[in-house]
Structures are given as structure tokens and as C-alpha cells.
Amino acid sequence: MLQDIIIIGSGISGLSAALAFSHYLTPLIPDLRITIFELHPVPSTSGGALSLSPVALRYFDLFGVLDELENFGADSGIDVDAVEIFSSRTGKALSHLDFSGKHGLGYGDPEDGKRYKARRVMRINLSLAMMAAAEKRGNIKIVFGKKFVSAVQLENEDRIEVHFQDESIATGNLLLGCDGVWSATRRHFIDPGRQAEYTGFSLVQGTVKTACLRAKPHFRNSSLNLSKAGSLLVTFYEKQRQEIFASAMVECREESAKDHTGLGKWKKEIINRSLRGEMSSRFSESVIPFIREIATSTEVDWMMYPIYQVPLGGNWYTHRAILLGDAAHAMLPRDESAAYAIDDTILLARILANNLDSPLETTFQIYDAARRSDISHAFRDSFKLWQKRNTDAGPIEAWFRERLIPFQIRNNQMSWKAAFEYDANKAPIPGGSRASTPINGSLRPNSKSRSSLYSQDTTTSSGGGSVNNNQLREFSSCSQPEITNMMNNLVVIEK
Ligand SMILES: Cc1cc2nc3c(=O)[nH]c(=O)nc-3n(C[C@H](O)[C@H](O)[C@H](O)COP(=O)(O)OP(=O)(O)OC[C@H]3O[C@@H](n4cnc5c(N)ncnc54)[C@H](O)[C@@H]3O)c2cc1C
Secondary structure, eight states, rough: OOOOEEEEOOHHHHHHHHHHHHHHTTTTTTEEEEEOOOEESOOOOOOOEEEOHHHHHHHHHHHHHHHHHTTTTGGOOEEEEEEEEEEETOEEEEEEEEOSSTHHHHBBBTTTTTOOEEEEEEEOOOOOOOHHHHHSSEEEEEESOOEEEEEEETTSSSOOEEEETSEEEESSSSSOOOOOOTTTHHIISSTTOOOEEEEEEEEEEEEEEEEOOSOEEEEEEEEEEEEEEEEEEEEEEEOOOEEEEEEEEEEHHHHHHHTTTSOHHHHHHHHHHHHHHHHHHHHHHHHHHHOOOOHHOOOEEEEEEEEEESSSOOBBOOOSEEETTHHHHOOOOOOHHHHHHHHHHHHHHHHHHHTTTTTHHHHHHHHHHHHHHHHHHHHHHHHHHHHHSSOOHHHHHHHHHHHHHHHHHTTTHHHHHHHOOOOOTTTTOOTTOOOOOOOSSSOOTHHHHHHHHTTOOOOTOOSSSOOOHHHHHHTTTTSSSHHHHHHHHHOOOOO
């Protein structure tokens, strides 16, 4: 009997899991109780402007998060109907990544008539909106200041006991480990030994007030500026367009990246200066005045975030506990990775709802079998594509890359459209006692077509395609390093 769900972590996975499980299971289990235990004493995230695709926005609309976000006024984020792509070399607009669709209204399910574009929003605001939506469900509780340390499967009982650092204990029937890349649920309980590893890449990002810059923005909402030495994402992230977020991915040693986090003020200033040097060396030759100024301005507060991943394989579950989101499969942010986490939670909630009469482990097996190949494929693709990027191009190669961009974007319009219209709430899921559609190894409806794109670039392709179907994911499925660069910079924000 399932009544008490315990979730570890109040990040995107944990909050999505609470919302998805409440949405799908409350009609079947009226006295369901969901409790999230979060390490931090208060709601907090590392700052940074998150990119949300039409797919993620559709999920957030369903869960009531968009309504809550609206209460933030200008800070509810900025709608992005396109990311304009510029050549830093010539200043010319090369193309744009479109989120507004044929009729300019966005993408969605033709049946319900709702349409979504993309949005840039500060991570903390999204998190607070998710918490507000969770509170309104009535059966979700969030307990802060609780650090998970271990768990015990109670003998001959359908309950699991969770132990926290403050020596308190909670018990539930199901444990969802949503505690991110450094997951203690994974390392101390479900899959001891599977440690996170540094990817070799770090994200350099910063924010600045537009009023502090002399140059005028050359874009409407969001831009990607290609240079010989990588690409710089520069975007607004609040409605009044008074704040700019900029980011670029760089390859660097773990020791250097580690030095950039959790430091005192004066050390941060030294680091800020060295990161400014890095940004300046890459982007200060741009003929676009706004890019030149961002790359060199002392007003931009640069920080570096090392990126870690969880190696493929290993266990995702034990008897009554399962890992979701980054805890299970943190990977290089090739695209809108947060939506992978949301997909996880929706799909697991639906599979569980279909199999309530079966042992939990059966549900986990079905979920794992359906999800694993897609995640593995996305992980491998992402790693390979990142390995290829960040190489400096000579003038001829840079010219050639730029010329290819419009063709590449046009060629992928159809698959992006399909990706935008994907919905984990409606995707076929494996069978159960409450009726469903059997599937075979992948939850992606069009994984075949996508895997053929991937296969040009991926020798280890399993043929399953990657898990998600939003546009950003589709961009990254192109084989060309240029598109990969675009993708990587579209999604790079801070963690
Ligand atoms: C550089 C970078 C840029 C990215 N940009 C984007 C983007 O633009 N768009 C996008 O969609 N995705 C992006 N992503 C991916 C996205 O951030 C992650 O996939 C997503 O945040 C994963 O959410 P999560 O809830 O699984 O993990 P987290 O967000 O890491 O949340 C884990 C939570 O668990 C808590 N916790 C940890 N340990 C414990 C414990 N022992 N006990 C209790 N609680 C604990 C943490 O405090 C935290 O609240 C990016 C990722 C990176 C690395």
C-alpha cells in the first residue's frame, strides 16, 4: 500500500516529482502524503538564468507553476520567441532558433490549443514558483534543513526508513532520490560507489545591468554570438530588459575550476579578473560593440561553475527507492537538461499509477527498461559533441561554419517541431493493470529519425535517440559542431 512518499532534494527533480506524483496518484490514493526533505535551511539555488523550452513550459503550466511564476511580475522571466544568431566576425545576423512556430504563437498540442514559446528565468524564481504550486496541492510538505545520510529497508515491511544528519528519522513507502549530481541517496544507499566525475568543462557566466553598459543590445531578447573561439550566449532574463545574463563554456582542469567556487571576497575578485581575461581573449575582437563591451567590462561579475556528471550504468533503484534527475544521470548540459528530470518524474508517476497493484520493484524495472537506452544515448552524444567543440577555427573554417548555419537550421525545422510537441504526459508508456500502450526500449516517439542524425556523429550510438523531445535537444542532435556549439551555449547557465 502506497501512502507516504519521501523525496530527497527540492531541486527541479524533487519539486517536479512532488507535483507529478500528486497529480497522477492523488485521484487513486486520496490520502497520499508527499514530503520533500531539503538539505538547505531555506529555499535557495545558485543563481543563474535557466532556459525553459516549450516542452518544459507546458509541464509547468499543467502543474500550476506558470501561474505562480506570473506573481513575480518582471522577474517571472522573459519570453523568448527566437534566439538570434550573430557572427562576431562580421556582426551579421546568420539565422535564428525559432520558438514561435508557423503562426507565431509557439508550440503545443493542437488538441488543447495551448501554445508555448521559450523562457529565460532566474533559477531561484522558478524554484519559488514550484514551491508555491506544490503548497497549493494540499498533500505536499517541504521540510528544510534535513540532510539525508542513509536509509534502511525495514525487514518484512513495506516501509523504508530515512536517516538525517540531525539524527531524526522519517519513514515512507517510497523514497525518491532527487538530490542532484552529488546524490547521497545514490552514494550511500542505492548505488554506493557510483561517484560523480568532472567533465573537463566549466561554465563561465555573469550578469550585468544594461544601464552599466554604453553599447546598445543588438538583439531583441536572446542572442548567440559565434566567434572563432567559441560562442557567447547573451540574453535578457527579466521582462524589463534591465539585466543581462552572459555565458560561455570553457574547457579547463578540475583544480582551476574548483578554485572558482565558495571563496572569500578578495579571492573572488582575483578570479573575476582572470575570468574577464578569459572572456576578453575569446570575444573582445567581435565587431559587435555590445559583445566587445560584455567581454571586457569590469561591470560583469563573472563566476565559474565546474560541470560534473554521473557515469553511465549502475543501479537506479532498490526495493523501495529510486533515483531521478541528476542524481541518476547528470550529464554535460548539451541541451535543456532540466526537462530530462521533469520527464523522469512524469513518466515514473504515470507508470506507477498504471501498476499500483504490482510490487514497487516491478514499476521500477518497467521504468528503467523504458528509459535507460534513451538516457545512455543522450549522455554519450553529449560527451562526444562537447569533446569536439571549443576548438578554435581559422578564418576560412570560421567563414565556412557561418555559411552553414542557416542551412542547418532550416534542415532541422521539422524535427524541432516534433520535439516541441512531445509531451511526457501523453507519450505511450509500458503496460500495466490500468491500461497503457506497450513500448519497446524507448519512450521517444521519433527516436529513430533522431538517432539517424546522431549516428553521423556518434560511433557508440545505441539507436535509441535521446530521451527528450524539446527543441534544444533537437538542435544538439545535429552532427555539425556549429550547431552543437549553439546548443551548448543555449543551455549553459549556472548551476
Ligand atoms: C552548467 C549547467 C547549465 C545548465 N543549464 C540549464 C538550462 O539552461 N536549462 C535547463 O533546463 N537545464 C540546465 N541545466 C541542467 C539542470 O540544471 C539540471 O539538470 C537540473 O537542475 C537537475 O535538477 P535536480 O533536481 O536533479 O538536481 P539539483 O538541481 O542539483 O537539485 C538537488 C537538490 O537536492 C538537495 N540535496 C543535495 N544533497 C542532499 C541531501 N543529502 N539531503 C537533502 N537534500 C539534498 C540540493 O540542495 C538541491 O536542492 C544545466 C546544468 C548545468 C551543469
